[in-house]
Amino acid sequence: xxxxxxxKQRRITQIVITYLVGxxxxxxxxxxxxxxxxxxxxxxxxxxxxxxxxxxxxxxIGWYHGEKGAQEATRTEIAMLSVVALVGLGLxxxxxxxxxxxxxxxxxxxxxxxxxxAVLYLxxxxxxxxxxxxxxxxxxxxxxxxxxVSELAVTSRxxxxxxxxxxxxxxxAARILEVGALVDGTVDEVGDELRVSIRLLExxxxxxxxxxxxxxxxxxxxxxxxxxxxxxxxxxxxxxxxEIRLREGQAEAPNxxxxxxxxxxxxxLANAQSAAAAGDLNGVLEGFASAxxxxxxxxxxAPDWTEPFILRxxxxxxxxxxxxxxDELIAMMQESVDWTDRALEIDAASAGALxxxxxxxxxxxxxxxxxxxxLTPLLNQATADLEQAITLDQSRAxxxxxxxxxxxxxxxxxxxxxxxxxxxxxxAFLAAADGVLWRLYTGxxxxxxxxxxxxxxxxxxxxxPTSFRFVLCQQWLMTMPEAEPDIDRAWEIHEEGMxxxxxxxEFFEAQSRLLVAATIGRAGLPDSAQAVFESxxxxxxxxxxxxxxxxxxxxxxVLGDTERALRLLERYMLSQQGGxxxxxxxxxxxxxxxxxxxxxxxx
Numbered sequence: 001x002x003x004x005x006x007x008k009q010r011r012i013t014q015i016v017i018t019y020l021v022g023x024x025x026x027x028x029x030x031x032x033x034x035x036x037x038x039x040x041x042x043x044x045x046x047x048x049x050x051x052x053x054x055x056x057x058x059x060x061i062g063w064y065h066g067e068k069g070a071q072e073a074t075r076t077e078i079a080m081l082s083v084v085a086l087v088g089l090g091l092x093x094x095x096x097x098x099x100x101x102x103x104x105x106x107x108x109x110x111x112x113x114x115x116x117x118a119v120l121y122l123x124x125x126x127x128x129x130x131x132x133x134x135x136x137x138x139x140x141x142x143x144x145x146x147x148x149v150s151e152l153a154v155t156s157r158x159x160x161x162x163x164x165x166x167x168x169x170x171x172x173a174a175r176i177l178e179v180g181a182l183v184d185g186t187v188d189e190v191g192d193e194l195r196v197s198i199r200l201l202e203x204x205x206x207x208x209x210x211x212x213x214x215x216x217x218x219x220x221x222x223x224x225x226x227x228x229x230x231x232x233x234x235x236x237x238x239x240x241x242x243e244i245r246l247r248e249g250q251a252e253a254p255n256x257x258x259x260x261x262x263x264x265x266x267x268x269l270a271n272a273q274s275a276a277a278a279g280d281l282n283g284v285l286e287g288f289a290s291a292x293x294x295x296x297x298x299x300x301x302a303p304d305w306t307e308p309f310i311l312r313x314x315x316x317x318x319x320x321x322x323x324x325x326x327d328e329l330i331a332m333m334q335e336s337v338d339w340t341d342r343a344l345e346i347d348a349a350s351a352g353a354l355x356x357x358x359x360x361x362x363x364x365x366x367x368x369x370x371x372x373x374x375l376t377p378l379l380n381q382a383t384a385d386l387e388q389a390i391t392l393d394q395s396r397a398x399x400x401x402x403x404x405x406x407x408x409x410x411x412x413x414x415x416x417x418x419x420x421x422x423x424x425x426x427x428a429f430l431a432a433a434d435g436v437l438w439r440l441y442t443g444x445x446x447x448x449x450x451x452x453x454x455x456x457x458x459x460x461x462x463x464x465p466t467s468f469r470f471v472l473c474q475q476w477l478m479t480m481p482e483a484e485p486d487i488d489r490a491w492e493i494h495e496e497g498m499x500x501x502x503x504x505x506e507f508f509e510a511q512s513r514l515l516v517a518a519t520i521g522r523a524g525l526p527d528s529a530q531a532v533f534e535s536x537x538x539x540x541x542x543x544x545x546x547x548x549x550x551x552x553x554x555x556x557x558v559l560g561d562t563e564r565a566l567r568l569l570e571r572y573m574l575s576q577q578g579g580x581x582x583x584x585x586x587x588x589x590x591x592x593x594x595x596x597x598x599x600x601x602x603x
Contacts, residue, residue, distance in 0.1 A: 015058055015061065016055065016058045016059060019054065019055070019058040020055070020058075023051045023054060024051075026047065026051070027044075027047055027048060027051055030043060030044045030047040030048075031044055046092045049088065049091045049092055050088050050092060053084060053087055053088035053091065054084075054088070056084045057081055057084045057085075060077060060080050060081055060084070061077075061081075113179075113180025113181070113203070114180045114181045114202075114236060115151060115152050115153055115180070115181075115236075116152075116153045116155075116178065116179040116180045116181065116203075117146060117152050117153070117154050117155070117179055117180075117181045117182070117183065117236070118154070118155035118159060118160060118163075118173065118174070118177045118179040118181075118182055118183070118203075119139060119142050119143045119146065119154070119155070119157075119160055119182075119183040119184075120139075120160055120163065120164070120170070120173060120182060120183065120184040121135065121136060121139045121160055121161070121164045122135040122136075122138055122139050122184070122185045122186060122187050122196070123135065123184075123185070123186045123187070124186075124187055125186045125187065125188050126187070126188050126189045127189075130189070131187050131188070131189055131194075132267065133260065133263040133264040133266075133267045134187055134194070134221060134260065134263060135186075135187040136263060136266065136267055137221075137225070137259065137260070137262070137263030137266070138187060138196065138221075138224050138225050138228065139157070139160065139225075140157050140225070140263075140266070141222075141224065141225020141226060141228075141229075142183070142225045142228050142229050142232070143155075143156070143157050143160065144225065145225055145226050145228075145229030145230075146229050146232065146233065147395060149233055152233075152236065153179075155177050155179060155429070156397065156426075156427040156429055156430075158427055158429035158430055158431060158433075159177050159427070159428070159429035160177075161270070161429075162176070162429050163176055163177060169206070170182050170184065170201050170203070170206040171203065171204060171205060171206050174203030174204065175203075179203050180202070180203045180204070181200060181201065181202065181203055181209070181236070182200070182201040182203050182206075183198065183199070183200055183201070183232055184198075184199055184201065185197050185198040185199055189218075190215075192217060192218050193215045193216065193217060193218065194215065194216045194217070194218055194220075194221055194224065195213065195214070195215045196213070196214050196215075196216075196224060196228065197211070197212075197213045197214075198211065198212055198213075198214070198228055198231065198232065199211045200232060200235050200236070209235065210232075210235035212231060214227070214228070214231075218256065219255075219256045220256065221256045221259055221260065222253040222255070222256055222258075222259035253302060253305060253307070254302045254304070254305055255301060255302060257298075257301045257302075258298045258301050258302035258305055258308070261294045261295065261297045261298035261301070261308070262294070262295070262298050262307055262308055262311060264290075264294045265290075265291040265292075265294035265295045265298065265308070265311055265315075266291075266311065268287045268288075268290040268291035268294060269287065269288075269291045269311070269314070269315055269318070270287075271283065271286075271287040271290075272284050272286075272287025272288045272291065272318070273287075273318070273431070275287055276321055284321075284322070285322075288315060288318070288319055291311075291315050292312065292315055295308045295311055295312045295315065296312075299312075304346055305346075306343040306346050306347050306350050306352070306353065307352075309339050309340070309342045309343035309346070309353070310339075310340065310343050310350065310352040310353050310356060312339045313336045313337070313339035313340045313343070313353065313356040313357070313360070314336075314356055316332055316333075316335045316336040316339060317332070317333065317336040317356055317359060317360050317363070319332050320332050320333070320363060326367070326369035326370070329363075329364070329367060329369050330364060330369055330370065333360040333361070333363055333364045334360075336356060336357075336360040337357050337360050337361070339356075340353040340354070340356050340357035340360070341353075341357070344357075349392055350392075351388075351389045351390075351392040351393035351396060351399075352389075352393075354385045354386070354388050354389035354392070355385070355386065355389040355396060355398065355399050355402075357381075357385050358381070358382045358383070358384070358385030358386035358389060358399075358402070359382070359386070359402055361378045361379075361381045361382035361385065362378075362379070362382035362386070362402060362405075362406055364378050365378040365379045365382060366409070379406075379410070382406065383406060386399055386402055386403050386406065387403070390403065395426060397422075397423045397424075397426035397427035397430055398423075398427075398430060398431075398432070400419045400420070400422050400423035400426070401419075401420065401423040401430055401432050401435070401436050403416075403419045404416045404417070404418075404419035404420035404423060404436065404439050405435070405439065407419060408420075408439055408442075408443060413443050413446060413447060414443075414447075416439060416443055417439070417440060417443040417444065417447075420436050420439045420440045420443065421440060423436050424436050424437065424440065428463075433463065434460065434463070434464050434467060434470075437456055437459055437460040437463065437464075437470075438460060438469060438470075440452075440456040441453055441456035441457045441460060441473055444456055445473075445476060445477070445480070446584060446585075448480070448585045450477070450480045450481075450482040450483065451482075453473075453477060453480070454477055457470065457473040457474060457476075457477055460473065461473075461474065466500045467500070468497055468500050468501050468502070468508065471493060471496050471497040471500060472493075472497055472508070472511070472512060472515070474493045475490060475493050475494070475497075475512060475515035475516065475519070476515060478490060478515070478518070478519045478522070479515065479518050479519070479522070479555060479558050485519045485520075485522040485523040486519070486523075487516075487519055487520055487523055487525075490515070490516045490519040490520070491516060493512075494512045494513070494515075494516050497512050498512070504542075506538060506542045507538065507542050507543055507547075507548070510536040510537070510538045510542070510543070510548055511536075511548060511551060513532055513533075513535055513536035514532075514533065514536045514548065514551055514552050514555055515555070516532055517529045517530075517532035517533040517536065517555070518555040518558060518559060520532060521555075521559040521561075522558075522559065526559075529559070533552065536548070536552075545575075545576075546571070546572055546575040546576070549568050549569075549571055549572040549575070550568075550569070550572045552568050553565045553566075553568035553569040553572060554584070554586040554587070555586075556568060557586050557587055557588075557589050557590050558586055558589070560589050562589060562590055562593055565589075565590060566590065566593065566595050566596060566599070569596075569599055570595075570599060573599060573602065
């Protein structure tokens with residue numbers, strides 16, 4: 001008798017099929033019970049595991065007991081069934097233990113942590129790899145919508161871009177962004193459908209808290225970000241136990257074609273910015289040109305949508321890095337303003353358009369590229385536009401960053417610090433975050449606030465360890481009355497600074513030496529300090545504006561060396577044919593000196 005004939009005679013097929021059908025019915029019952037939350041999800045998982053393992057048991061029983069008549073169980077059969085049972089019980093135990101651990105983990109999750117959320121850029125998994133701009137656009141729409149939720153602290157897209165470039169695991173991304181929850185996912189294209197899979201992860205471990213897949217027609221792509229935000233907010237609401245209200249997000253694109261053109265333009269603009277940082281001129285030119293082309297197409301298919309006009313204004317503004325002359329810079333800024341004016345014709349209350357019109361006006365004023373013209377109206381226009389933009393949209397950290405620079409440049413240090421601090425709180429990953437931190441440090445230092453200056457200097461050094469100025473600020477802190485002079489540390493900082501110094505090495509090496517000398521002087525070693533001061537002298541070729549004379553004058557004043565301080569200050573003011581002595585705390589030891597008052601009056 002052949003093997004297959006024996007199987008047929010033993011009726012194994014009938015027994016296994018009967019088992020499969022009966023077991024499937026039982027699984028359906030478990031599925032319904034679990035779905036109604038009568039039993040926990042692990043009950044269905046255990047039932048499914050036992051069902052699959054039971055197939056092997058059905059095959060064994062069918063082989064040994066498929067013939068007609070009574071058959072006794074053999075030792076081999078009992079041994080095989082015992083092994084199958086042990087496998088089934090072992091797998092079930094693992095599932096139950098894993099479920100218990102998950103429940104324990106979820107119980108341990110701090111709801112306050114889950115309020116801090118980051119959305120990682122969705123991955124393009126389409127067959128042709130052509131959905132990258134779509135994935136980026138959906139991600140940024142999701143971020144924009146979730147940032148409208150007052151109960152959540154959502155990391156900006158700048159932060160998401162930063163971890164994207166690092167290519168790290170979710171738990172590492174959570175640590176970098178200091179969040180308790182992460183959203184990630186994929187975007188695919190199947191026929192005329194757009195398919196998006198989304199996950200909500202616990203940040204510390206990467207444990208999934210929620211996952212779901214969705215499908216939309218391609219012509220509804222502009223709505224995807226807002227709809228996904230609703231789903232994610234609902235999942236967070238269940239975990240947090242609070243009523244999360246998702247306010248209506250930014251206006252959607254009027255059609256999918258316009259949305260896609262803008263998404264592509266943002267990708268090209270980001271490419272141009274990356275190329276600029278890498279010194280790739282061809283990449284910069286290509287990125288800007290491609291962004292302009294996409295935005296022109298967006299305007300053609302959506303002439304009443306403000307977003308492409310605003311982004312076009314930003315693209316024109318960003319090209320100031322290519323300006324070869326004052327006339328070119330002025331033309332670029334004027335073109336940026338022209339695009340914002342077109343956006344404002346559509347929506348007079350567009351915060352984005354006001355931001356870039358004000359930023360372009362401030363750039364023209366700041367560069368003083370028109371020496372014969374009265375630039376006061378430009379400054380007034382910039383101030384009015386930026387202040388109106390932040391009134392219309394309090395969440396615009398980039399506006400606050402520009403305002404902080406404007407206020408500090410025009411002498412309003414207190415308001416400059418306030419705007420810089422709010423900008424950093426709203427978006428610590430701003431493209432200009434290093435500048436924001438530097439203004440927070442310098443504003444605090446200039447006001448004599450040692451505690452805040454130390455905090456911002458340390459924060460800047462941690463965020464930007466290779467930035468020379470965040471090394472040098474540690475030396476400047478030692479000049480403050482509250483600081484303890486540490487000569488060894490001062491020299492260590494000097495060496496650390498020299499290791500990362502790139503521009504004007506002779507000038508900044510001399511400035512660093514002056515600061516070391518001041519620390520030595522504050523430590524009570526005037527002769528040693530004088531030797532270091534003398535070693536920091538440079539020629540006019542290295543310091544054509546004689547800035548180091550002013551620096552040394554300030555440091556001599558701090559040390560109480562009034563005679564040398566006044567002499568250096570006078571030399572500096574003569575070299576500048578005037579100059580201004582401000583009310584900085586550096587000059588406290590000189591204020592009672594008649595010569596200092598004379599220099600102030602002359603300035």
